[in-house]
Amino acid sequence: GKEYDDEGGLIICRLSDKRRVTISDFRGKTLISIREYYKRDGKELPTAKGISLTPEQWSSFKKNVPAIEKAIKKMESW
Amino acid sequence: GKEYDDEGGLIICRLSDKRRVTISDFRGKTLISIREYYKRDGKELPTAKGISLTPEQWSSFKKNVPAIEKAIKKMESW
Numbered sequence: 001g002k003e004y005d006d007e008g009g010l011i012i013c014r015l016s017d018k019r020r021v022t023i024s025d026f027r028g029k030t031l032i033s034i035r036e037y038y039k040r041d042g043k044e045l046p047t048a049k050g051i052s053l054t055p056e057q058w059s060s061f062k063k064n065v066p067a068i069e070k071a072i073k074k075m076e077s078w
Numbered sequence: 079g080k081e082y083d084d085e086g087g088l089i090i091c092r093l094s095d096k097r098r099v100t101i102s103d104f105r106g107k108t109l110i111s112i113r114e115y116y117k118r119d120g121k122e123l124p125t126a127k128g129i130s131l132t133p134e135q136w137s138s139f140k141k142n143v144p145a146i147e148k149a150i151k152k153m154e155s156w
Contacts, residue, residue: 010149010153012142012145013139013141015131015138015139019129019135021142021146023146023149025153030150032146032150034112034129034131034139049126050128050129051097051112051127053093053112055150055154057093057097060093061091061093062143063091064090064099065140065143067090067091068090068110071088071101072108072110072133072136075101075103075108076108
């Protein structure tokens with residue numbers, strides 16, 4: 001089953017206890033967010049720690065996944 | 079040639095005029111950041127708008143790229 005957050009965003013995955021990747025609709029525009037949440041009164045609320053990408057930015061990001069992988073491997077081998 | 083930011087991070091790509099993906103070393107740990115920058119006195123400085131992932135979080139994120147793609151396509155077809 002799909003899981004949605006308190007703002008109606010679709011939760012794709014959790015990167016840690018507090019961090020999530022979500023897809024949401026903001027005024028008719030799709031946003032891909034990687035963001036940290038905090039708990040208050042039983043609700044999980046978004047913090048400023050995070051970023052929301054437009055589909056264009058996501059597309060550009062995705063193309064660079066192999067370059068990121070390569071850079072991480074190089075860095076970890078230092 | 080490789081491009082580095084003012085903090086020594088490797089710039090992987092630019093998602094917009096202000097947004098970048100960088101790989102940096104913070105106290106011996108690799109961080110993958112997606113962050114917005116601003117200009118002051120000719121320097122580009124990082125803002126709080128962004129997130130820095132550990133290699134473990136990055137790995138978990140990467141595995142979910144196909145799920146993100148699928149969700150975007152579904153959302154855009156509404």
